[in-house]
Amino acid sequence: MIEFSPKQKEIIRAPFDVTLEVNEGTPRSGKTTAGHFRFAYYLTVTPDENHLIVAYNQEQAYRLFVDGDGTGLIHIFGDLAKPKSDRLGDYLEVYTPTGIKKVYYKGGGKVDSVKAITGMSLGSVIFCEINLLHMNMIQECFRRTFAAKMRYHLADLNPPPPNHPVIKEVFEVQKTRWKHWTIQDNPIISEERKQEIYETLSKNPYLLQRDWYGKRVMPEGVIYGMFDMDKHILSTLLGEPYEMFFTADGGQGDATSVSCNIVTRYNGKFRLNRVANYYHSGSETGQVKAMSVYAREIKAFVNWCVEKFQMRYTEFFVDPACKSLREELHLIGIDTRPANNNAHDIKGSSKGIEVGIERAQNAITNEQFFLVENDKYDHYNFIKEVGMYSRDENGKPIDDFNHAMDEFRYSVNYFYKRYVL
Structure with missing residues (x-):
């Protein structure tokens, strides 16, 4: 009833x-x-x-x-x-x-x-x-x-x-x-x-107004508010491909997110293109999967990307905290390395995660980061998270709506150190 x-x-x-x-x-x-x-x-x-x-x-x-x-x-x-x-x-x-x-x-x-x-x-x-x-x-x-x-x-x-x-x-x-x-x-x-x-x-004024009172509010606390769905989403990959690599953030109750990234050179500038995303949340779907299951599904995702874009990948980075996911991936033949999670980064007055966030913000603002559409592993969850990932009243990033955002930051860290810095 x-x-x-x-x-x-x-x-x-x-x-x-x-x-x-x-x-x-x-x-x-x-x-x-x-x-x-x-x-x-x-x-x-x-x-x-x-x-x-x-x-x-x-x-x-x-x-x-x-x-x-x-x-x-x-x-x-x-x-x-x-x-x-x-x-x-x-x-x-x-x-x-x-x-x-x-x-x-x-x-x-x-x-x-x-x-x-x-x-x-x-x-x-x-x-x-x-x-x-x-x-x-x-x-x-x-x-x-x-x-x-x-x-x-x-x-x-x-x-x-x-x-x-x-x-x-x-x-x-x-x-x-x-x-x-x-x-x-x-x-x-x-x-x-x-x-x-x-x-x-109530820990975040923006989310309190939007998700409790149901008000239309400007996302001042949203970390990647400069992301524009019209400007930063492409229907095709542009430029000369240089490298394909993967980044991952994992969890069983929390979401597991893996992105396929292709670096291209277009109009004299290197670009980071997020071309596909595997994403599953146990808490959202009510279906908690074993890490071995995630590993098999991720391998299928990797194989799809290799076939789709006709490129060999060079690196597979995983959040250092996701040791069990790394072990399961190793068992099925995917070698991984710990992702740079900014734990030891210092740049000017920025420390730790803020260094990675600043790099990611610059990549979006400088038109060096784009989503590229595909038919199977789309960017729905990235788009949802990018509009929700925000700071608390003390200015600290809230540990929520951040699974795709974390591995996005890992991909930007690698891109910056290899192609920008």
């Missing part, structure tokens, strides 16, 4: 009388669960056959809305829903009182994501974490529903910075019903759990 809050009930039962509905607010606020049941209700009444769920990548689209941690479409409809595929892609076939519906799920975070929906005619689109989607994909989705009999769009997101383009270019352009959500709107979170979350977030 699912218990809904008054706001969730209001959202689920609302009339379908606007072009776009936006649920914006904090994580763990119950907004996505409300979206699951809202969309399920819509599917039972719309005469349109084809619909779309779009997230940064296809895996996220399935996880966030088809599965939805137990409250997504496949659970709501039960035996009336079956995963299938056709020439247009993977979809969930749903039997409803108004006919069979096809709910496609696709990725929309890349520059060329729009190719996946060209020619499709849709009744509705669900935008998961709309602030992480490419604007071309968002706008094309609205065009794909022009001929719908019961046109509908639903978006959810955590509060973006107040100057994020999705606000002016999407929310303020459409006829929009906007709802603000906080953790107080989630009926299943206990007061004890709320207090625990508050105490964690």
Whole structure:
């Protein structure tokens, strides 16, 4: 038996009388669960056959809305829903009182994501974490529903910075019903759990305002706030390749993140290109893997990168603290070296980790660091972390949202000492 809050009930039962509905607010606020049941209700009444769920990548689209941690479409409809595929892609076939519906799920975070929906005619689109989607994909989705009999769009997101383009270019352009959500709107979170979350977030003023009060705030405390999704993400690798290497940060409960990096020379300047990322979090997925399993999956990742980019790698650096991961990698034939984690670095007034952070900030600012898109091991988790990794009220980097950020720093350390200094 699912218990809904008054706001969730209001959202689920609302009339379908606007072009776009936006649920914006904090994580763990119950907004996505409300979206699951809202969309399920819509599917039972719309005469349109084809619909779309779009997230940064296809895996996220399935996880966030088809599965939805137990409250997504496949659970709501039960035996009336079956995963299938056709020439247009993977979809969930749903039997409803108004006919069979096809709910496609696709990725929309890349520059060329729009190719996946060209020619499709849709009744509705669900935008998961709309602030992480490419604007071309968002706008094309609205065009794909022009001929719908019961046109509908639903978006959810955590509060973006107040100057994020999705606000002016999407929310303020459409006829929009906007709802603000906080953790107080989630009926299943206990007061004890709320207090625990508050105490964690209160260590950082930025995260407290964003993830507790649900406010749009400028990320002054975010360490890599100079990263620009338009400027620093490329669809292809540019320049003459010089070297491929890997860096890794690992843990079982925490996330394990491994990046493939290629150094190129472009317009007379060396660049560090992050071309692929293996990432798994035991705490986020609820699936804690043995280090031996991580090692096998990482080896498959390495082999994919070697084949994809037709390059041999020179180095594989691992956080010195991850001794068990290094040992498992050695057992399956991957030699590793301890990564430079800045433990002994001093540069001017900067010491330790701050030296690496400064180098990484300079690499981004000086246009010497880029993400390069690929079809399989994308940068979703890097992009999420880069927008969250921040400092506490004392100016110290918070030990959270930092697994991809740590191994990113290790890659920059190697790049700087070999190609810049």
